[in-house]
Structure formats: structure tokens, C-alpha cells
Amino acid sequence: MSRAAQSAPDAPPAHPGALAAALRSTPVGMAVIVVALIVLFGVLSPNGAFFRVSNLSTITLNVSVTMLLAVGITYVLAAGELDLSIGSNVVLSAVIAAEVLVSLSGTPEQVRAGEYPNLALGVVAGTIAAILAGTLFGLVNGLLVTRLRINSFIVTLGTMGIGTGLAYVASNGVNVPNVPRSLQTGFGIEKLFGVIPYPMMVVLIISAVLWYMLRRTRFGLYTLAIGSSRDAAERAGIRSRRHILVLFVMMGALAGAAAMLDLTRFATTNIGGHQTTALAAIAAVVIGGTSLFGGRATIAGSMVASLIPVILGTGLVILGVPSFYQLIVVGAILIAAVFIDQRRRERLSS
Amino acid sequence: MGQRVRSEQGKPSSPRSDYVIEATDIVKRFGHVQALSGASLQVRPGEVLALVGDNGAGKSTLTKIICGALTPDSGRLAFWGETTTVTSIRHAQELGVETVYQDLALAPDLSVAENMFLGREPLTRGIFAGWPPSLDRKKMRQAARQAIAAAGISTLNSVDRAVRDLSGGQRQAIAVARAVMWATTAILMDEPTAALGTKQTDIVYESIRSAAARGLAVVVISHDIPKMLSLADRIAVMRQGRTVSNLPARDLTLTDVVTLMLGGHARGEAA
Numbered sequence: 001m002s003r004a005a006q007s008a009p010d011a012p013p014a015h016p017g018a019l020a021a022a023l024r025s026t027p028v029g030m031a032v033i034v035v036a037l038i039v040l041f042g043v044l045s046p047n048g049a050f051f052r053v054s055n056l057s058t059i060t061l062n063v064s065v066t067m068l069l070a071v072g073i074t075y076v077l078a079a080g081e082l083d084l085s086i087g088s089n090v091v092l093s094a095v096i097a098a099e100v101l102v103s104l105s106g107t108p109e110q111v112r113a114g115e116y117p118n119l120a121l122g123v124v125a126g127t128i129a130a131i132l133a134g135t136l137f138g139l140v141n142g143l144l145v146t147r148l149r150i151n152s153f154i155v156t157l158g159t160m161g162i163g164t165g166l167a168y169v170a171s172n173g174v175n176v177p178n179v180p181r182s183l184q185t186g187f188g189i190e191k192l193f194g195v196i197p198y199p200m201m202v203v204l205i206i207s208a209v210l211w212y213m214l215r216r217t218r219f220g221l222y223t224l225a226i227g228s229s230r231d232a233a234e235r236a237g238i239r240s241r242r243h244i245l246v247l248f249v250m251m252g253a254l255a256g257a258a259a260m261l262d263l264t265r266f267a268t269t270n271i272g273g274h275q276t277t278a279l280a281a282i283a284a285v286v287i288g289g290t291s292l293f294g295g296r297a298t299i300a301g302s303m304v305a306s307l308i309p310v311i312l313g314t315g316l317v318i319l320g321v322p323s324f325y326q327l328i329v330v331g332a333i334l335i336a337a338v339f340i341d342q343r344r345r346e347r348l349s350s
Numbered sequence: 351m352g353q354r355v356r357s358e359q360g361k362p363s364s365p366r367s368d369y370v371i372e373a374t375d376i377v378k379r380f381g382h383v384q385a386l387s388g389a390s391l392q393v394r395p396g397e398v399l400a401l402v403g404d405n406g407a408g409k410s411t412l413t414k415i416i417c418g419a420l421t422p423d424s425g426r427l428a429f430w431g432e433t434t435t436v437t438s439i440r441h442a443q444e445l446g447v448e449t450v451y452q453d454l455a456l457a458p459d460l461s462v463a464e465n466m467f468l469g470r471e472p473l474t475r476g477i478f479a480g481w482p483p484s485l486d487r488k489k490m491r492q493a494a495r496q497a498i499a500a501a502g503i504s505t506l507n508s509v510d511r512a513v514r515d516l517s518g519g520q521r522q523a524i525a526v527a528r529a530v531m532w533a534t535t536a537i538l539m540d541e542p543t544a545a546l547g548t549k550q551t552d553i554v555y556e557s558i559r560s561a562a563a564r565g566l567a568v569v570v571i572s573h574d575i576p577k578m579l580s581l582a583d584r585i586a587v588m589r590q591g592r593t594v595s596n597l598p599a600r601d602l603t604l605t606d607v608v609t610l611m612l613g614g615h616a617r618g619e620a621a
């Protein structure tokens with residue numbers, strides 16, 4: 001992916017090579033693959049079931065949490081760091097949010113009877129709890145990485161286990177009971193104009209802000225600079241450790257937000273889930289054109305590429321192929337993407 | 351960003367000394383390695399000082415201390431006669447001191463323009479009462495283009511190219527152009543021509559002379575002693591962590607300098 005294509009919005013007026021460059025850029029290439037997959041499954045599926053609006057909006061719904069995490073982790077990878085703990089952060093934050101939400105929405109008797117007299121209070125407090133819990137999780141990661149100077153791969157491998165363990169401790173190993181179903185019907189599966197699910201709207205808005213930050217602000221440029229050469233960034237007066245701490249905190253806050261979206265989507269805490277969420281998000285980001293080694297990143301690429309595993313999954317299910325094949329495919333794609341990224345990097349620096 | 355405005359920025363209205371930079375008895379050790387054991391250096395505005403010495407003599411370490419990249423174990427550092435503890439690279443930059451590092455310190459994935467402004471990007475006001483402030487890429491490109499043209503780097507067709515894609519010589523030229531663009535007091539150059547061809551080397555030497563003509567103090571580390579004898583106003587020789595002499599270039603010959611580097615005394619220097 002060329003730099004010129006990456007900074008397309010600010011690039012000088014289009015020249016003959018602009019179209020070719022756009023086609024070579026990863027986000028556009030990914031979009032082509034996504035459309036090809038949709039057409040492929042559409043044609044293969046019985047009666048074109050895959051093409052139905054209901055199916056396509058289910059895909060959008062299923063992708064929203066992964067997309068949010070992918071967009072967030074794009075920053076972490078851009079700075080040359082890694083966060084494997086995001087899935088377990090989502091689970092822990094969802095458990096904490098659900099407990100706060102349920103206990104503030106009504107008395108235990110009311111809640112057990114399915115009545116939520118203080119639902120609004122519960123939802124607001126639950127959302128705040130989710131984001132705070134996620135942020136705190138990210139802060140711990142960030143402090144371990146920047147103060148103790150432990151490699152972020154190891155730190156977040158550790159906190160991944162710790163987070164899952166804490167989620168089981170906090171919930172006694174079972175999903176928090178009595179989460180109001182109205183979370184789901186009122187928001188989680190509700191659609192704007194009957195097409196775009198509300199959670200997806202939230203994800204798109206957050207992604208737009210993060211896209212702007214990466215492309216247009218000092219914060220974004222410093223993130224890339226640190227990932228490209230930490231020495232060069234430091235000598236330009238950028239405080240890289242503080243910046244990396246902020247990135248982990250930001251990632252944590254986004255995982256907290258993802259936890260709340262997940263809670264509204266399923267009206268349950270999903271404590272056994274999200275084991276492969278970090279893998280899927282990182283895979284999407286690398287497939288999308290962000291370098292695993294830092295310095296190069298594209299939010300648009302991450303967004304488009306996060307559709308791929310979900311489309312594959314849904315398509316395979318519609319074709320009657322067991323869904324666990326999706327795991328195999330995603331794992332294989334991740335390895336392939338990293339290999340391509342490595343090759344690209346070697347070629348560029350030779 | 352007019353150059354005239356900048357060229358006075360780092361200088362106090364009534365300097366207390368003829369010297370822009372004065373380093374006295376600087377000591378620095380890395381674990382068991384005594385990199386500097388009482389190194390001193392003085393340089394005046396408008397003067398080119400060549401810092402020469404064998405590999406490992408401590409030249410890079412001394413410049414890193416002056417530019418805030420390292421803190422000395424002991425010794426005194428003064429700018430315009432004002433004793434100053436340089437706390438960070440940013441601090442040295444605020445004093446008007448710019449550095450070209452031996453390893454260049456460019457971020458390979460960023461563009462030429464981004465590298466030239468890294469840490470000091472111009473901003474435009476956002477639409478909501480000035481928020482969010484965003485990078486003024488247009489200004490960055492324009493100024494970068496000017497600085498590169500002024501540095502005579504004619505082979506570089508676009509400031510949007512990633513530094514990774516440039517040749518070693520182009521990278522070095524960019525690092526030099528960046529320092530020249532921002533310096534208001536002094537430029538420290540650690541082997542600025544190491545990767546350059548003859549033509550690029552001449553261009554760098556020319557930009558050194560013109561920076562000095564603008565009133566900047568320029569410290570150049572180089573192993574090209576014959577060239578330094580003709581380019582520099584003074585030659586400071588380092589040996590084993592110490593500056594063993596600091597003499598006008600016109601009074602020295604190649605043999606003198608080499609003798610000093612290797613441990614002898616120059617003709618005319620008191621034994």
C-alpha cells in the first residue's frame with residue numbers, strides 16, 4: 001500500500017495514476033473482496049437467501065463488536081504494540097455492567113419478576129460501569145507495559161487470563177441473571193430505518209472519530225511515528241511511554257463500550273464467549289493493511305476487513321457448512337496476512 | 351515561519367558570553383565504559399567547529415549531551431553564558447539547538463513532510479470553536495518543499511513520499527534540511543555526509559557555511575579531516591573522552607590533527 005493512496009483525502013489533485021493507486025490500496029482491495037464474497041454466497045445460497053436485507057443486516061449486527069474492537073486495536077498496532085486481552089476485557093466489563101444495571105434497575109424481587117422500575121437509571125449506570133471497567137483494565141495493561149517495561153504481548157496474554165478469571169469470580173461462573181430483554185428489543189437489535197442496527201450506528205460514529213484522529217491530528221501522527229521508529233519519535237520530543245499508556249487506556253474504554261453493545265445485543269453477559277474475539281479483531285486489522293510491526297495503519301481497512309470473517313461465517317452457515325470452519329479460515333487468513341505484511345516490509349526496506 | 355524571525359528566537363537580548371554553547375568538564379559513563387572524562391567545547395555564533403577524533407573518542411556522546419538526548423554525570427553546560435541544565439531534547443530545541451544524529455532519527459513510515467515537522471506540526475483550527483485542531487498538512491508540505499529546495503535536494507520529487515522509500519543520501523539530506531529549517535542558535539551534525547555522494551556532500555557543506563553565515567553556530571563531527579581543515583573555522587580534537595585541543599583551522603595541518611588524535615602534540619602547542 002502506498003503512502004499516497006493512504007493519505008488520499010489530502011493528496012494533491014488526481015493524476016492518471018490515482019485510480020490505479022486506489023485499486024492497489026488495501027481498503028479498496030478489501031472492499032472488492034467483501035463484495036465478491038457477498039456475490040459468491042448470494043449466488044450459491046438457496047433462493048439467494050444470503051442477499052436478503054434481513055440477512056445482510058444480521059451480518060452488520062454480528063460485525064459491530066468486532067469492528068469496534070478492530071478499529072481500536074488499529075491504534076495499538078499502529079504504535080507497534082499488541083493487546084490480546086480485549087476479548088476478556090469485554091467479558092469482564094459486561095459482567096460488571098450487567099450487575100450494576102440489574103441491581104439499580106429495581107429491587108431483587110421486582111427484577112426477578114421481570115419488572116424494572118428504574119431501568120433508565122440502571123442503563124445509564126451500567127453503561128458508565130462498562131466503560132469505567134474497560135478503561136481500568138486498559139490502564140492496568142498500559143501501566144504494566146510502560147512502567148514495568150514488559151512486552152505488551154506478554155502483559156496482555158497475562159491479563160487476558162486474569163480478566164476471564166475475574167469475570168468468573170464476579171459472576172460465580174454463570175451469566176448474570178435477569179438482564180432486561182428490553183435492552184435487546186429497544187436497542188440491541190433495533191434498526192434505523194429498518195436496515196442499520198443501532199449498535200452499528202454507534203460503531204460507525206466512533207470509527208469516524210477515530211479515523212479522523214488517526215489521519216488528521218497530532219495524536220494520530222504521533223501514534224504512527226512511535227510505531228515507525230520509537231527513537232525518532234522520542235528525539236522529536238514525543239513522550240512515547242505516556243502516549244502508549246493513553247493508547248491502552250483508549251483501547252480499554254472501547255472494549256468497555258463494546259461490552260455494553262454486546263449486552264444490549266444478546267441481553268446476556270456471554271461469559272463463555274469472546275475467546276477468539278481478539279484474534280478476529282487483530283486478523284481483520286492486519287488483513288485490512290495495518291502493519292503488525294507498527295508505523296502504518298488504516299482505519300478504513302480495518303473496518304472493511306472486519307466484515308470478512310463474519311461474512312464467511314454467515315455464508316458458510318447458509319450453505320450448510322458447520323460454523324466452526326470459520327475459526328480455521330480466520331486463523332489461516334491471519335497467518336497469510338502477516339506473511340504478506342512481512343514481505344511488503346522487507347521489500348520496502350531493501 | 352520567516353527565517354529572520356526564527357534566527358533571533360533562541361538568543362537572549364543581552365548575551366552574557368561570546369559563546370553560544372560552552373560545555374565544560376563533561377563526564378559521562380555507561381556502566382563500566384567511561385565515554386567522557388572531562389570533555390569541553392566552546393563555539394561562537396557564526397562559527398563552524400569541526401569535532402574530530404578516533405572511533406569511540408566520545409564525539410557522539412558529547413553532542414548528545416548538548417542536545418538533551420543524554421544527561422551528563424557531571425560538568426557544566428551553558429548557552430549564551432547562562433548555565434543551563436538541558437532536561438530534554440525538546441528543551442534544547444526551545445533553546446534553538448537542532449541535531450542531525452548519526453543514525454538520522456527519521457521515522458521510515460512517515461512522509462518527508464511529516465518527518466520534517468514531527469513534534470512541531472502546524473495546526474489548523476477546527477470548526478467547533480477551534481476544535482478539533484487538526485494538522486495543517488498544506489503548510490507542512492509547502493514549508494518542507496521550500497526547505498528541500500533550499501537544501502538543493504533536487505532528486506526528491508515529492509515530500510509525500512515515505513522516508514523508507516528514499517536512498518540513504520536523500521535521507522541524510524532530509525535530516526540536515528530539517529535541522530537547518532528549525533535551528534535558531536546552533537546545529538549539531540554527527541557525520542552528516544557519511545552516506546552522501548560527492549555532489550550531495552558539497553550541498554551539505556554549503557548549507558553548513560550558509561547556516562554559519564546566518565549567525566548559527568555549527569558543530570560538525572567528521573572523519574574527513576582534510577575537508578574539515580578547509581570548511582571549519584576551528585578544529586576541536588577529542589581523544590579518549592577528552593577534548594585535547596581547540597584551535598583555529600588555519601593554524602593546523604593534517605599531520606597536526608592526526609598527531610593530536612593519536613596522542614601527540616601539535617606544532618606550536620605548549621607541551
Ligand SMILES: Nc1ncnc2c1ncn2[C@@H]1O[C@H](COP(=O)(O)OP(=O)(O)OP(=O)(O)O)[C@@H](O)[C@H]1O
Nearest residue numbers: 380383384385403404405406407408409410411412
Ligand atoms: N549507549 C551506550 N551504552 C554503552 N556505551 C556507550 C553508549 N554510547 C556510547 N558508548 C561508548 O562510549 C564511547 C564513546 O562513544 P561515542 O559514540 O561517543 O564515540 P564517537 O566518537 O562518536 O565514535 P564514532 O566515530 O565511531 O562515531 C565508546 O566506547 C562507546 O562504546
Ligand SMILES: [Mg+2]
Nearest residue numbers: 409410452540
Ligand atoms: Mg559517533
